[in-house]
Amino acid sequence: MSRSQIYYLIGLGLLIAAPLILAFLLTSLSDQPASDQNGKNNQNIYWGVDSASNTDNNLYQCVHDNFGEPEVWGRYLGDKENVSVGLDSDEINNLHDNDVRLLVIYNHFNDATGYDHGVEEAEQAIEYAEDLGIPDGVAIFGDIEPNFPVDTAFMKGWYDTLSESAYEPALYGVFDEGSALIEAYKAADEELRENTVVWTAYPQNEVTAKDNAPEYNPQGPDNAMVYGWQYGLESEQCNIDTNLFQDEMLDYLWNP
Structure with a gap:
């Protein structure tokens, strides 16, 4: 066989093999796990609710029948009138008993300013948690509503007190860009910003059933532990809001 014939056969082989190699490469790339908007692969997202009402069998059944089976349920420490x-x-x-994890919320203030005030509220939250037998390592979410005055000093008092306790510091609020809440958070020291669990209520979508929940797309402070998103407020069927949570949030909940 002449050299030209050998070159011809090699070229023919490459021509035949090229589409097969290309198809293999494309298939391999398509099999790679897609990153979610937080840059994490194969992130599990959990659906849940929060409620200001007592979660009796009627409320649980209402949620189960109208929305689906919740994996997380947010509830408040202590009564707050009206x-x-x-x-x-x-x-x-x-x-x-229904394999639902509890997210713990504290809302006994309407002014989130001042270091000493942050300490006092955190101490009260810890007392409530201890009285209920909430285990070590569970986060307590300080509820800072949009109409509350807020400053970094309060967050620091809240953080320092909880981080020195058996519980973990966490905050809930509408962390929209330009709000007093997010500006106060951004002004906090690096330790607080990187070690406070954030549950944001921004942006707002409509309340949905579990199967129709939106893609996990919360907005909150950059480089923060934004592990929860309250995406839908005030259901008409049941007295609940609807939420999505990342895997990491499970480490800060009261698990069954």
Whole structure:
């Protein structure tokens, strides 16, 4: 066989093999896990609700029948008149019996300013948590509503007190760009910003059933532990809001 014939056969082989190699490469690339908007591969997202009402069997069944089976349920520490009913042992047992994780919220203030005030509110939250037997390592979310005055000093007092306790510091609020809340957070020291769990209520979509929940797309402070998103407010069927949570949030919940 002449040299030209050998070159011809090699070229023919490459011509035949090229489409197969290209198809293999494209298939391999398509099999790579897609990154979510937080840059993490194969992120599991959990659907849940929060409620200011006592979670009795009727409310749980309402959520189950109209929205789906919740994996997380946010509830408040202690009664706040005309606002929220505090979590009790019957609720805890009922939710845990249904394999629902509890997200713990504290809302006994309407002014989030001042270091000493942050310390006082955190101490009260810790007392409520201890009275309920909430285990070590669970986060307590300070509820800072959009109409509350807020400053960095309060956040620092809240953070310092909780981080020195058996519980973890966490904050809830509408962390929209330009708000007093997000500006106060950005002004905090690096330790606080990188070690406070954030549950944001921004942006707002509509309340949905579990199967129709939006893609996980919360907005909050840059480089923060934004592990939860309250995307839908005030359901008409049941007294709940709807939420999505990242894997990492599970480490800060009261698990069954």
